[in-house]
Amino acid sequence: MKTQKQLKYLSLRGISRITTLPSSIVGCQNLEILDLRACHNLETLPFDIGSFKKFTHFVVSECYLLEILPNGIEKLSSIEVLKGFVVYHWRKNSCSMAFLNDFEKLIKLSINVGITYQVRPWFRLPPLKPLFFGLGILIIIWQMRSTSVDQTNKDEEKRRLYLFENISFPNLEKLDLRYFPDTLLPSWISPENMGNLKRLYIRGGMLETLLSVSEMFNPWKVEILRLNYLKNFRFQTSFDVRKEFPRLSYLERINCNRIADGKYDANIGWRVDDGWDMLKSKLGSESSDGLHKPQITDSINDKAARFLSLIMKDRKAKQPLK
Numbered sequence: 001m002k003t004q005k006q007l008k009y010l011s012l013r014g015i016s017r018i019t020t021l022p023s024s025i026v027g028c029q030n031l032e033i034l035d036l037r038a039c040h041n042l043e044t045l046p047f048d049i050g051s052f053k054k055f056t057h058f059v060v061s062e063c064y065l066l067e068i069l070p071n072g073i074e075k076l077s078s079i080e081v082l083k084g085f086v087v088y089h090w091r092k093n094s095c096s097m098a099f100l101n102d103f104e105k106l107i108k109l110s111i112n113v114g115i116t117y118q119v120r121p122w123f124r125l126p127p128l129k130p131l132f133f134g135l136g137i138l139i140i141i142w143q144m145r146s147t148s149v150d151q152t153n154k155d156e157e158k159r160r161l162y163l164f165e166n167i168s169f170p171n172l173e174k175l176d177l178r179y180f181p182d183t184l185l186p187s188w189i190s191p192e193n194m195g196n197l198k199r200l201y202i203r204g205g206m207l208e209t210l211l212s213v214s215e216m217f218n219p220w221k222v223e224i225l226r227l228n229y230l231k232n233f234r235f236q237t238s239f240d241v242r243k244e245f246p247r248l249s250y251l252e253r254i255n256c257n258r259i260a261d262g263k264y265d266a267n268i269g270w271r272v273d274d275g276w277d278m279l280k281s282k283l284g285s286e287s288s289d290g291l292h293k294p295q296i297t298d299s300i301n302d303k304a305a306r307f308l309s310l311i312m313k314d315r316k317a318k319q320p321l322k
Contacts, residue, residue, distance in 0.1 A: 002027030011035040013059075020044045026051045033057040037083070042066050050075030060084035061110055074099035083110040083139075087163065097163070101132065110139035113163060131168045138169065139176040142205070164188050173198045180205030183232070185212040191220045201226040208232045210239065219243065224250045231258040234265070235283050242276050251279065 002024040010031060012018060018039045023046045025031075032054050036042060042063045050072025058076065060066060061084035069086055087097060100109070109132075132138075140163075165188055169175075172194050183206055190212050191197075200222045207230050222245050227233060233256040235241065241248065253268040270279045 001025045004028050006030055009033045012039060014038045016040045018042050021046055023048065030054060035059045036063060038062040040064060045070055048072060052076060053078065055079055057081040074102050078105060079103050080105050081108045082106060085109065085111045087111060087113045105134060107134055108137040109135060113140065113142045131170065133171060135169060135172055137174045138172055141178045142181050144179045169194050171196050176201040178203050180207045182206055183208040185210065187212065191218040195221065197222055199224045202230065203228045205230060206232060208234065209236060220245050221247050223247050226252045227256055228252065228254040230256045233257055241279060248272065
């Protein structure tokens with residue numbers, strides 16, 4: 001490898017027996033693209049990998065045994081695409097998420113968030129409010145637990161969820177969330193924080209509604225919305241899709257809201273040419289969401305009523321609203 005001085009593109013994709021990369025690979029100083037996707041047994045990377053000054057694409061997605069990216073990754077100043085950034089538990093030589101903001105040319109980023117993620121060591125730098133000005137595509141994959149989350153693990157789940165708290169994405173155009181670990185969207189996933197977002201994909205996980213904990217209620221600019229394999233998700237009757245997503249041109253919902261063993265609400269595939277009335281008809285034809293509808297005075301806006309409805313849902317099994 002160290003003799004390949006002019007090598008620019010190297011793909012080892014899908015070679016399962018690779019467990020590590022030789023340190024001699026840093027001799028390829030003209031390397032621009034390194035693709036290690038689906039090297040399922042890859043465990044470590046060279047700690048001097050930051051010496052690739054011409055790196056533009058670095059892909060380590062689907063490398064499930066890779067628990068850290070080594071220090072030195074932050075030196076890849078020319079990086080444009082980084083797929084498979086790993087956030088598990090902190091180690092001495094692991095690269096911190098705090099350094100991601102140093103990638104001024106980064107336009108596409110995918111992150112794997114492990115089960116044992118611990119928040120404090122990753123933010124050991126002075127508190128800042130990073131801005132990913134150039135980032136256009138963000139993919140976040142949360143590792144799923146093999147068993148249900150008990151009370152002792154709920155705080156850990158929150159840490160994994162609020163990984164990007166206080167970070168802005170002003171130019172983000174696509175957000176892809178996989179195996180989302182909570183029922184509500186956190187405040188950093190909001191129209192105010194992602195004012196240029198055009199594509200929102202949420203696949204798998206615990207999400208129940210598109211309502212957010214954000215205190216701001218501006219409509220989204222999203223044009224393509226995909227909601228797939230969310231067994232607890234429903235469009236509440238109080239949720240106005242046209243009002244919340246006025247620029248929507250395509251809506252896809254597949255295998256959402258499990259109503260019985262192996263049965264889900266009817267799948268929806270809708271385009272703006274079908275008309276808003278058609279979408280309203282498809283959503284309205286489903287059974288009632290079963291939420292209590294309290295009397296709301298004029299002094300409380302519609303959004304507050306929707307949050308209250310969610311609270312009522314949790315209370316339904318215990319006692320009726322008085």
